[in-house]
Amino acid sequence: MNQLCSSELVADADIAAQLSSLETRVLGGRAIGIVNNHFIDLPSAIGGSGTVLNNGDPSDIRRENLSRLRYTLGTSGELVRGPIEASLCRLAIPARTQADPVAGVEHAVGGIDPDSPFRYLPLGHTAQVPNISLDSIDNAATLLTLSHWPSNHTPQRYKANLSTQSAFRYLREGNPVGEARIVTSDHFDLDGLASIYAFLSPASALRHQDLLIDVARLGDFSRGTSPQALRAAFTLNSMAAQAKRPGVLDADTALLQTYRAVLPKVGHVLEHPGQYAHCYAEGMHHLARSERLLSHPETRLVEYKDVDLAVFHLPAALVSDHLDYQQPYFGLSNIAFHNRTRCGVVAIVHGAALEVRQRYESWVERISGIPRPRRDLSIFTRALQQDEREGCTWHYGGVENIMPAMKCANPGATRYSSAMLLMELRQFLAVAPVAWRGSRSGSASGAG
Structure with missing residues (x-):
């Protein structure tokens, strides 16, 4: 060819x-x-x-x-x-959302702190605009990247486990970056939000630096126990979900509308998180319920650190009404699981039902902690499907996705016992080659 x-x-x-x-x-x-x-x-x-x-x-x-x-x-x-099957291939490429006219700098989000020269535009609107890329990939107009994404261009002195930490390291130096007055990103999450807020309102962000880092960690790694950070994280995610986006918008315009709705409220949420019970109550209740189930005396956590695997055995007596096998983490809070183990692969077992999750820590670059290169569970999924019963289909989200799951669509139909599945999974993780390496070799060190 x-x-x-x-x-x-x-x-x-x-x-x-x-x-x-x-x-x-x-x-x-x-x-x-x-x-x-x-x-x-x-x-x-x-x-x-x-x-x-x-x-x-x-x-x-x-x-x-x-x-x-x-x-x-x-x-x-x-x-x-x-x-491989060397036939002609038609890539399954999702249709691009119809792009609205690119928003100019005059439409950028700013004005939160009049002393800050920075404003926000989505990455897709900055192809010709000198920018600082936060918690994202970059483009040809990017003058500085502050991101923990894999293969990032963040200068070594600013690198950190969270993009928010990188943003604070840069802001403490206070060095201007050419003519860049626009910060940009290509998605909404709490690490990105905290990074952007640090530029748009640095005085407030520096006062709440520890809280913002805790919020970013909850958003990306689903880890943390601070009640104040939990309330703030649940509140900000709720605000983003409720942001009004009139009409059918392209992805970048929808992102701009989300940040326009949430960024001006961040400071008040950080100062008064207790005033937003209507936003965080559901998340706190979900976490508390999950904590109770995982604290059940018959729940067992077994770690196989040689293959970076943590297995949560939920009590067999736990009625399935308390769980939802079709939802992530069987419908429980991922924070409750992640606070109990640092392993990069989490397996949840309840009777014959199994869900395997690869954590976000194995997707991004980490500067400290245990390196967590990722294995491609699609190979294991194909092996399971080979002799599986009709009507039972195993799915895997893909090694390229940030937190992929491997699970059976109809767990009650599988021919495999959970003991057999876990034995084979451990063996596979021990022999499978690295398929995704978020951290450069030797870049992560120290305690997790």
Whole structure:
């Protein structure tokens, strides 16, 4: 097949022609296509789940450089490399939302602190605007990146486990970055919100620095116990969910509207989190209920640190009415689980039902703590499906996604016992190669 280069990737001609509608990056050691903040793992899209590179170069996604790994249950754990199906491929690219006219600098969110020169615009509106990218990828107009995303361009002296921590490290230095007066990001979450707020209202942010970092940690890693931070985190997420977005908006305009609705309220939430019970009560109740269930004397937590796996065995006597197998974490709060273990892979077992989660800590770059390279559970999922009963389908969210889950759509129909599933999972994690490396080799150190 003819070969063409698309941006920094080398691909066969039929694939390269399709990449023009995507933003393409190498993230976590994999070629990724991005559209509407949706990630597409390009090797898997071309070669099928479990695709690996023959020459180790993530920018080379030609079919001749792709193989597929296969794992078989009931063996001693061998992985077999085989060919991909080298047929013409049509990438499943989501349609781009119809873009509204790009908002100019005059539409940027600002004015929270009159002494701050910074304002906010979404990344998609900053292609020609000198900017500082926060908790995000960057673009050609970016003069400074402060992000923990994989393959980021954050200067070493500002790197941290959270983008908010990087923002505070920069602000403490107070060095101007050329003519950049716009901060930008490509999504809404609490780490991004706290980072942006630190630039738009630095005096308030510095007064509440520890609280903002706790909020960012709750948002990204679902870890933390401070009642004040929990209330603030639940409140800010609730405000974002309730933000009014008139009409059908493209992704960037919707993002701008969300930040426009939430950013001016951050300071008051930090000062008076107790005044927002109508926003945080449901989240606090959900967490308290989850804490009670996980504190049940018959709940067992077993950690297999050699494979970075924590297994929560929920009491068999716990009626399924208390759980929802179709929801993340069986309908319980992920904070309750994550506060109990630092392992990067979390398995939850209740009878025959199993959910496996790979945590956000294994997706981003971490500067301190245990490095948590991620394995591709799609290989294991295919092995489970090979001999599974009809009507029972195993799904995996994809190694490229921030917190993917592996679970059975109908757990009551599986032919496998939970003991057998866990034994095979441990064996697979021990032999599977690294498929996603958020942290550069040797970048994470110290206590988790």
